[in-house]
Amino acid sequence: LEKEKLVSIKYAGQKAVITITEKGKQRTLRYNFEEMSIKKPKTWDGYWRVLIFDIPNIKTHQRNTLRMKLRELGFQMIQKSTFVIPYPVKDEVDFVGEFLGVRKHITYILAR
Numbered sequence: 256l257e258k259e260k261l262v263s264i265k266y267a268g269q270k271a272v273i274t275i276t277e278k279g280k281q282r283t284l285r286y287n288f289e290e291m292s293i294k295k296p297k298t299w300d301g302y303w304r305v306l307i308f309d310i311p312n313i314k315t316h317q318r319n320t321l322r323m324k325l326r327e328l329g330f331q332m333i334q335k336s337t338f339v340i341p342y343p344v345k346d347e348v349d350f351v352g353e354f355l356g357v358r359k360h361i362t363y364i365l366a367r
Contacts, residue, residue, distance in 0.1 A: 256279070260279075261275070261276060261279035261282060262274060262276060263276055284354050287350070288324075288350075288354050291328070291347060291351075292328065293329055293340070293342050293344055293347060294342070295329075295342055296342065296343070300343075301367060302341070302365050302366065302367055303339055303340070303341055303365075303367070304339065304341070304342065304344050304345075304348075304364070304366075305337065305338070305339050305363075305364040305365075306330065306337070306340075306361060306362070306363060307336060307337050307361075307362045307364065308321065308336050308357070308360050308361045308362065309336060309360055310336075310357050310360045311360070314357060314360075317355040317356060317357050320355055321352075321355055321357060321361075322335070322338075324351055325338045325351075328340070328344070329342070345363060
């Protein structure tokens, strides 16, 4: 891990202090990003979760990755920047938005 610069090891006397580097955190997030899924409750609560986003053209790759991930998670596309799902997904949306660096461009709406 140290050779891959995922952790840094510093010694304080006899003790080794191991710290996860920024690269290590990104790899951890990537693995969680790739493996995440939506928990589907047994009964529907009657609310639709609507995601609307307006991501700038300079972040085209992130926008396309977001669309792909939303479809993978079970969202239905209404328009290219509007998706809907009937399950609670606020935490997952926040995580994906933060991971891609576009969270501030995503609007989450809870609708009946």
